[in-house]
Amino acid sequence: MRLKQFSRYELKYLLTRQQYDGFVDILPNYLEPDTSGDAHGRYTITSLYYDSDDYRAYWDKIEGHKFRRKVRVRVYGQQTVTPDTRCFVEIKQRINKTLQKKRVVMSYASAEALCGFGESIAEEDDLSATDRDIVSEIRYLQATLQLQPACVVSYDRRAFDGSDYEDGLRITFDTNLKGRTHDLSLLSTGTAANQFFVPPMWCVMEIKVNYRVPYWLTEMIGHHRFTLRRISKYCAALEQSKSLLQTQRIIF
Secondary structure (H helix, E strand, O other): OOEEEEEEEEEEEEEEHHHHHHHHOOHHHOOEEOOOOOOOOEEEEEEEEEEOOOOHHHHHHHOOOOEEEEEEEEEEOOOOOOOOOEEEEEEEEEEOOEEEEEEEEEEHHHHHHHHHHOOOOOOHHHOOHHHHHHHHHHHHHHHHHOOEEEEEEEEEEEEEEOOHHHOOOEEEEEEEEEEEOOOOOHHHOOOOOOEEOOOOOEEEEEEEEOOOOOHHHHHHHHHHOOOEOOOOHHHHHHHHHOOOOOOOOOOO
């Protein structure tokens, strides 16, 4: 099992494709493409989000709660997901302005059993103590909130990472943002129809830093007149398909 957990600050911006095209061409002068993707740092992300029957995670975001958590299962690349596909099971947590993410790798079958039913998983005996803590937290959230599949979100990402002098700096650009609230299994990722929840002419840019945004990046953001936006991909995708009271509040 592999584990990754970290905390940092996250800033989000909504860009037009024209703004994206003009800005992204400059970044290779400062940052390196994410080695997880192709030569340009590009790859696809598909996530299955879990929530309570009354959409507690959604409303925590809408109402601006200072402490909130989401559980999701995530796969990378345009692959056909099978029960044996390795995936990330994640808890994304925000405390005030700080973002924390805890994640562990397991088979998709185990991820569904854990997140949807709180069941024991085949890999459990091989977990480290830290891994078991994460699985226990997910199992606790499943039991107390009665988590169930709520929404599938997919998009294309282009990502850049900072050098050793800017450890923790990461900039991502997400396009073709689509989602669905039917066929809530990643086993049907290749066949289920998703809908755009952000118009295709828009792009979501995220800047993640451990401490502060470097001066050169602050100058560039000001030059291009980017404006911070309260964007939640999960909330926007859910609003696209559900009759929720705060329709499109997150994006625009």
